[in-house]
Amino acid sequence: MTLTFSPAGRISGGGIDDVAPFTIHGVFDSDTNQASWTKTYIGMHRVEYQGLYDHRSICGSWNIGAFTGGFWIWPDGIAESEKLAVELEQPVEEQVPRSTK
Numbered sequence: 211m212t213l214t215f216s217p218a219g220r221i222s223g224g225g226i227d228d229v230a231p232f233t234i235h236g237v238f239d240s241d242t243n244q245a246s247w248t249k250t251y252i253g254m255h256r257v258e259y260q261g262l263y264d265h266r267s268i269c270g271s272w273n274i275g276a277f278t279g280g281f282w283i284w285p286d287g288i289a290e291s292e293k294l295a296v297e298l299e300q301p302v303e304e305q306v307p308r309s310t311k
Contacts, residue, residue, distance in 0.1 A: 211225035211227070211283075212224060220235075220237060221236040221245060222234060222235055230254055231252050232250055233250050234248070238263070243265075244263070245259075246260045246261075247259050255274060257274050258274075261281065267283060268282070269281070269282045
């Protein structure tokens with residue numbers, strides 16, 4: 211999936227998943243960090259998304275009529291940086307040489 215955020219607050223994009231190819235059109239409010247968009251499967255149904263941007267990812271809910279669920283999306287690059295952060299935070303066993311008397 212690709213998403214483009216315009217300076218005017220428009221969200222556009224598209225992609226393909228296990229259902230079908232889709233397009234995305236929506237809006238982003240930089241004052242409130244809220245995003246909402248419609249994912250339209252080509253020739254099929256639509257899914258509405260509402261979420262909150264936390265300066266790293268967007269987390270929120272989706273709905274198709276009476277059906278609803280949660281989502282969490284983030285840029286590809288964040289996965290690698292998160293991996294690096296976890297590696298850096300792991301405790302390292304200190305090797306202290308024993309003195310020999």
